Amino acid sequence: MRRAPVPVAIALAAATLLVGAALGASEGEGNGYRGVWIYRHEPIWRWQDVEEQLAEMHPHHEKRQEEIARSRALLDEVRRARGDASADTARAMELLARSLWNSRASIDEVCSLAHGALAIRRRLFEEGSPRLIPGLLTALDCTTRKEAVGETLELSREVRRIVRTRVRDDTFASQILHSVARALKTCGLYDDSLETLFELERRLLAAGLGASEDLAKTYYEIGKVWLFFLEDAAEARHWYDRAADVVRAGGYEGTRLDALIVNSQAVAAHALGDVRRALDLYRRALRIREKVLGPDHEETGQSWNNIGELLAGLGRLDEARAALERALENWTAVFGPDDQALGYPLTGLAEVALASGDLKRAEEMLVKAEAAYSHSDGANEALHRSEIFGVLALVEAKQGRFDEAVRDAEAAVDLAERYGRPESPTYAEAARVLALVLAARGGIAQSLPWLERSALASRGHLQQVLKLLPETAALRYASEGVPALDQALSLLFRGQTTLEAAPWIGDEVARSRTLLLDSLARRRRAASTADPALAVALDDARRVYAAVLLAGTGRSGEEHARELERARRAYERLAWKAAEIGRALPAPEEITLAEIGRALPAGAVLVAYVRYENPPPDPAEAFAAPGAHGPAAYGALVTRRDAEGQIATAAVPLGPAAEIDPLIDRWRSCVAGARSRLGAGRSCDAAGESLRRRIWDPVAPLARPARLALVVPAGAIALVSLPALPAPEGGFLLEHGPTFHELSAERDLLEGDRRVGNTGSDERLLALGDPDFDAGTEALAAANELLPEIGSPAPVAKVASARPAMRGLRPPVTDLGGLRFTPLPLSRSEAEEIARLFRERTERERAALVLSGARANEAAFRALAPRFRYLHLATHAFVAEPSGALEDDDLTPFLLSGLALAGANRRSQLRASGSLHDGILTAEEIAALDLRGVEWAVLSGCETAAGVLHQGAGIVGLRQAFEIAGARTLVATLWPVRDDAARAFMEELYRRRLDGMAVPDAMRDAALALLRDRREAGLPDAPETWGAFVASGDWR
Structure with a gap:
């Protein structure tokens, strides 16, 4: 009609x-x-x-x-x-x-x-x-x-x-x-x-x-610009969170607007790698939309699409496929079969197919998605088309269709250049894919400039984003690293290119190594200056969170979980607020490997280990789904300066991490337990020789005739004491040279005198030993009231004899709530003896202060440590394994290691009394201290140099925490050490250091002295007693 x-x-x-x-x-x-x-x-x-x-x-x-x-x-x-x-x-x-x-x-x-x-x-x-x-x-x-x-x-x-x-x-x-x-x-x-x-x-x-829908929508739109166009998820999260605050203030929870803001928060969390939070938020938005809009609404379809994309990234392919097909069905009904909205689920289905090995279906889906997006001239759709062309190029390359792959990869780069920013992830990935397919087609030289552009873009983006993320989110985000640098290192260590042809590779290794930890350190220092009240509040919240995590006893699991979640949320809220201070921080200085080489001391060589992802050399096998990681491998960059001042760097391949890491574990386990097993010495020698052949022998010819080897470790190599490895000519590398010293990064060579010390510290030693782990609230309070004025010598307590104890927890730690610490009586005499040596050498009676018993507590250490130039901590340390209850994406690895101080065994009672000092000083709390005035810090406990292996930051633990806090040189241990062995080594070390020896020489001479003493006494010379100690940082 x-x-x-x-x-x-x-x-x-x-x-x-x-x-x-x-x-x-x-x-x-x-x-x-x-x-x-x-x-x-x-x-x-x-x-x-x-x-x-x-x-x-x-x-x-x-x-x-x-x-x-x-x-x-x-x-x-x-x-x-x-x-x-x-x-x-x-x-x-x-x-x-x-x-x-x-x-x-x-x-x-x-x-x-x-x-x-x-x-x-x-x-x-x-x-x-x-x-x-x-x-x-x-x-x-x-x-x-x-x-x-x-x-x-x-x-x-x-x-x-x-x-x-x-x-x-x-x-x-x-x-x-x-x-x-x-x-x-x-x-x-x-x-x-x-x-x-x-x-x-x-x-x-x-x-x-301020509580209107219009303001919420405005913050949403600001966040959308940052996320979808400027590709800065950290900045976007800030604005989406502000929109969510307005939604709550205006009483709009459970509405369509609420669902949209929640979905946006999920998108930002997803982009930042916080997949657990993202999935929770996506599902919350879906529930609201199904209730308010119905199951067939296009925004409900959007939620299914987002959930499908996230599940695909987690490898949950069947669930991802089901969610994406539901989104596709929804949007086809709403928009029609040719609408560009369909490009989203089609792209997701293509990546699921690619991950499943179904190349035909992947290509079919990608072609349809590109056709759908081509209807739009918008910048966001252009960036999505860039991503599609990149994935399509990988599919074609995987089938050996390299000319087509290059054509589509070039289209991806063109769109990313025209519509994105030069440091955006979209451009970085497009340039990396183009480099991959060019190299696969045989154009290695053509691929290198594109790898460089991709690496620069990725690092620039990481620098910008890490400035705005608190520690947990920054660690998570940094784990993706710089993929193009991995690809370049793969070419370098296979001999397919050289540092002469691509000098930027060495520069980017040095620049990228410390992106994360340097960012955390600079922002912590900026926060304490820019907003002291916020810094104090954050420190309190951090300590409450750590205390709740470490308590865990006397309550039900549900009760503890709820309390832990409340503490985590309070800490995260302040951490995100404090992260805003990073916005104004300038970019760090750009360094080059040539500049680092010129800073090498005379007679020194720099051995910089790298751990990188190493794709298969066969192009037919080299193209995985986007986001997939290849097998890891190790290599070393060895930099020398000859008599004429010429700088030369050589690349040395070492082999797959899957072969080297087990060798490291085997040798460490052997030397750490050699005392308790008959014939362990021969077994350890065999394990050590196998390890040395893989990580030192390929490097050794290039290190000669250097007297000093400055070593930058990477991955699990950071857990190896190179001097303790058996030497080819017999004995140990310690005895035959060179002298070893660790740097946290190449840039340590350039810092030296540029490090700014805390003018509040002076030439004094704070020594802590034999804490009373069972001290209660009253004992701790009384001890602090009686604490001598700074500079006054503490009375010496005589210890006639005691059974040596291990300064650490030998079984793996999987439950922080169950930690218990045994007394360390010899650590008191160690602290006193070192204080005596310090006073003798400085001829100042007030040059050292000793904290022991109940006085060796957290409150005293936090108050006093920033005021001393030298710190010596002889106490238990712990490193927990990130497994079981501790395997949590929201748990920073800095909370998984720490030092035990007075009251540690009664931390639940201390916390119940309202104290923020629970007897445990976690690496997270140490990193928050201002120790820039500390020139020398010694952690004379078990495994104080160990930590959690993190893909973006290496080994994360106490050593890195003291570095972030500002300490210049750190001496720590790589495996458990007996109380008496630690005391003997420390006395030898301090005598030499106080006589003016450089750090590497003092460390080597002290170890040699213990080794000679054992041999003269007819005792086993295994490195368990003398080889665990390692120094890092300033070598002078």
């Missing part, structure tokens, strides 16, 4: 959002309408959008042609009734233009209507009239899609001027400025888009609308 014509006035009213309150009475134009037509600027298929749809807009594909037909009929009727130059005609033209946009019609027809409507309005209304806004927005839509940057800027500025001066209604202003910001963003004018949104934020806050 033929539909009756819709009267013009009714049709126009249906297409109009009445905003009469927004316009002054003087703005009446005599046409009977007191408002303007405001429509949703971006199409519904932009799945991340927030705005609700107006009733007259029909996103469902089966209604689009009907909508266009009605709009054309409406325009014809209006022209007959009102002529070609009326305001109603302009409105009808704008409505038709919008309908045509929805159907992907010809841009020429749409722009003709848009500019024609604006021309009519300009003839009818004065400059600056709000009645120009609908025409300006329609024309803005056109210039945006044509990528006419100059016109887009001009039109957007005109709209902003009108809103600023003539629009009084804040909600109306919010709708207009959101449209302007989205147009600017789509055209690639990101700074202008953010400026528009910040202007709106100021207006809404000034109007007292």
